[in-house]
Amino acid sequence: MEVVGQLQKQYVDFITSLFREAYLDDQYVQLQKLQDDSNPEFVVEVVSIFFEDSEKLLNDLASSLLVSISLFWVFILCLRPSLLLMVVLFFLLFLFQLYSQQQVVDFKKVDGYVHQFKGSSSSVGAQRVKNACVTLRNFCEEKNLDGCSRYLNLVKQEFYLVKNKLETLLRMEQQILQAGGTVPLLEQVPLLWKQ
Amino acid sequence: MAKNIVFSRLRKVEKNERFDDDLSSSCDSDEVHVLAVDDSFVDRKVIERLLKITSCKVTVVESGMRALQFLGLDEEESSVGFDGLKVDLIITDYCMPGMTGYELLKKIKGSSTFREIPVVIMSSENVLTRIDRCLEEGAEDFIVKPVKLSDVKRLKNYMFGEGRTKSQDTGSNKRKLQETSPSPSPTSSISPEPSSDLSSTSSPSTPRSPPSLDSPTRRYKTSNHDLNE
Numbered sequence: 001m002e003v004v005g006q007l008q009k010q011y012v013d014f015i016t017s018l019f020r021e022a023y024l025d026d027q028y029v030q031l032q033k034l035q036d037d038s039n040p041e042f043v044v045e046v047v048s049i050f051f052e053d054s055e056k057l058l059n060d061l062a063s064s065l066l067v068s069i070s071l072f073w074v075f076i077l078c079l080r081p082s083l084l085l086m087v088v089l090f091f092l093l094f095l096f097q098l099y100s101q102q103q104v105v106d107f108k109k110v111d112g113y114v115h116q117f118k119g120s121s122s123s124v125g126a127q128r129v130k131n132a133c134v135t136l137r138n139f140c141e142e143k144n145l146d147g148c149s150r151y152l153n154l155v156k157q158e159f160y161l162v163k164n165k166l167e168t169l170l171r172m173e174q175q176i177l178q179a180g181g182t183v184p185l186l187e188q189v190p191l192l193w194k195q
Numbered sequence: 196m197a198k199n200i201v202f203s204r205l206r207k208v209e210k211n212e213r214f215d216d217d218l219s220s221s222c223d224s225d226e227v228h229v230l231a232v233d234d235s236f237v238d239r240k241v242i243e244r245l246l247k248i249t250s251c252k253v254t255v256v257e258s259g260m261r262a263l264q265f266l267g268l269d270e271e272e273s274s275v276g277f278d279g280l281k282v283d284l285i286i287t288d289y290c291m292p293g294m295t296g297y298e299l300l301k302k303i304k305g306s307s308t309f310r311e312i313p314v315v316i317m318s319s320e321n322v323l324t325r326i327d328r329c330l331e332e333g334a335e336d337f338i339v340k341p342v343k344l345s346d347v348k349r350l351k352n353y354m355f356g357e358g359r360t361k362s363q364d365t366g367s368n369k370r371k372l373q374e375t376s377p378s379p380s381p382t383s384s385i386s387p388e389p390s391s392d393l394s395s396t397s398s399p400s401t402p403r404s405p406p407s408l409d410s411p412t413r414r415y416k417t418s419n420h421d422l423n424e
Contacts, residue, residue, distance in 0.1 A: 123235070
């Protein structure tokens with residue numbers, strides 16, 4: 001049982017750090033509460049759905065923000081200009097896009113995707129992802145293409161970070177169960193430390 | 196039999212739901228039958244589990260249109276074929292593509308057959324005008340996402356906790372396939388919410404007393420605070 005105790009302590013330390021660093025919030029604990037013998041894989045299932053959903057959303061987001069730029073590139077390349085001319089043209093077009101009222105990007109569509117992502121990340125307790133989505137939505141509302149691109153990268157980064165953390169966490173849970181122990185729920189953490 | 200027609204129609208219409216419980220205990224009128232509507236796959240999974248763990252029978256659909264189809268509202272107004280699967284509560288997301296939760300609410304309240312069914316709206320956005328609009332249109336309650344176990348327990352208790360025959364949660368009547376622990380007693384929770392420890396037996400408080408903790412405005416404020424930990 002030494003092994004189980006060690007694994008449990010490592011698990012508690014890890015999940016506490018995830019909470020402290022805001023990777024996860026209380027909603028994750030709420031999900032754990034919904035798991036029991038009648039549905040022992042609940043958290044894994046929800047988290048897996050979240051991962052799949054998110055990859056798809058990120059792809060949709062990336063493509064909806066890139067379309068406009070690539071179209072311009074195609075146009076420019078068709079003119080077969082010299083490299084210098086190409087750079088100048090691209091720069092001019094970029095400025096045009098940035099400052100013109102008529103944005104080529106469908107910010108409403110982007111906002112829709114981000115809203116979905118915000119919702120699903122909030123439902124699993126992925127706090128940092130959710131917060132990044134909130135900021136990204138603000139940029140969408142302002143039709144700020146640059147801000148959107150930057151924050152999309154941040155959202156993607158945060159997602160892959162939390163995905164990594166969650167996979168580690170769930171793996172640790174499996175190890176505890178396989179060693180014959182039970183996974184400590186967060187409310188039990190203070191008790192465990194006393195042992 | 197009308198029941199068989201209902202099952203085959205359901206199987207044809209909704210490809211995303213599980214019918215395990217429906218097939219065996221369709222006539223089980225002890226349980227509260229909830230129709231949950233949400234376009235997010237993650238949220239559907241969570242709300243389904245939340246409702247099942249509070250001893251409700253659940254049907255989950257992905258859109259307002261599917262919800263109306265399930266109720267039989269999209270074609271005829273008569274619900275002849277659906278008596279065996281009577282819906283006691285509809286809980287729906289607000290923001291959905293196509294038909295929003297608000298539009299679904301209006302359709303349900305506009306129907307003579309279904310207007311009596313309580314409708315609860317869920318939304319990730321705590322916008323007062325939106326909440327007011329929904330409540331004015333006849334929504335029973337408004338829950339701010341993410342939805343927690345305490346929200347669902349509170350909902351079930353004040354809506355079905357007293358006076359209704361469906362609230363009999365005695366173990367001997369249980370014919371459910373899934374849950375081994377039917378009673379939603381909080382085991383390890385040190386939850387900060389004030390009203391989360393209501394047992395499933397009827398509580399003496401009336402559901403709509405304005406100054407109590409159960410009023411809609413207090414409810415979503417409470418659940419909002421819980422997020423800040």
